[in-house]
Amino acid sequence: MSNQLKEELVRRLTEAKWVEDGGNPMLIISVGGDGTMLEAFHRYVHHVARVAFVGVHTGRLGFYADWRPEELDLLVTSITKGSVDEQGVMDIVAYPLLEVTVVHGQGQRSRHLALNECTVKTTEGSLVMNLEVNEDHFETFRGDGLCISTPSGSTAYNKSLGGAIVHPSLASIQITEMASINNRVYRTIGSPLILPAHHTCLLKPQNDVAYQVTIDHLSLIEKHVEYIRLKVAKERIRFARFRPFPFWKRVRESFID
Ligand code: NAP
Secondary structure, three states, rough: OHHHHHHHHHHHHHHHHOOOOOOOEEEEEEEEEEHHHHHHHOOHHHHOOOOOOEEEEEOOOOOOOOOHHHHHHHHHHHHHHOOEEEOOOOEEEEEEEEEEEEEEHHHHHHEEEEOOOEEEEOEEEEEEEEEEEEEEEEEEEEEEEEEEOOOOOHHHHHHHHHOOOOOOOOOEEEEEEEOOOOOOOOOOOOOOEEEOOOOOOOEEEEEOOOEEEEOEEEEEEEOEEEEEEEEEEEEEEEEEEOOHHHHHHHHHHOOOO
């Protein structure tokens, strides 16, 4: 289904004189599901400031993949005629991203952008992390792990952990717990926290163990971690909005209808 639809899209856009340019694209059309959009985002993450994404779903309605296969005609017309002006400017909606910086000893660091979330767990035993907000100690977390999500990722893993659904117009990140241990010795807030764009969260390990850090569908093993810094990224993901499909309508159609 996805391949057939992709071939049909390529054929019709080529007829309309659009050129397929995987190296330097202006519009990225992901055909599949939200997972496919996550892959497309990471493939083109270095172009994120100037490309626009659009998602067609071939299974259930997605949050990023919100065009139905039956709407192919409308999508092709919108791309080729409707919403692109003479300068090639499209009607765009931009969503916040999460910046994750893993800092190791000797100043080594790696920076990642997440569209949905970052999760932190250990490869052995429970996760023990000091959580700082704006350089102030907030709590020592002990439990299965922590999930830090974007607003558009709030309907994914975050939702399964009891986090709130956050509208993507709110530039923020949300921290949710995975099975925290709360007793007379260990204490965590127990509620999801939502931080605004000018706040930073640091996770500082208490032990020098290996950590499993996920960035959306990607999984990394990080050793000798000094701290992990999480904040709203300065970059945003841009979606081509060829027709209105309000976020709360997508939430209702995905989870309630
Ligand atoms: P996957 O395990 O194959 O699929 C995860 C499911 O999450 C798919 O049904 C996917 O939708 C859906 N999804 C992805 N982004 C979403 C969003 N923003 N809002 C609502 N649903 C969303 O993994 P994957 O396809 O590689 O996706 C990785 C994502 O899986 C992670 O970013 C994480 O959010 C999610 N995940 C969730 C849990 C959980 O809820 N317990 C656990 C691990 C990972 P499609 O079917 O349309 O692709």
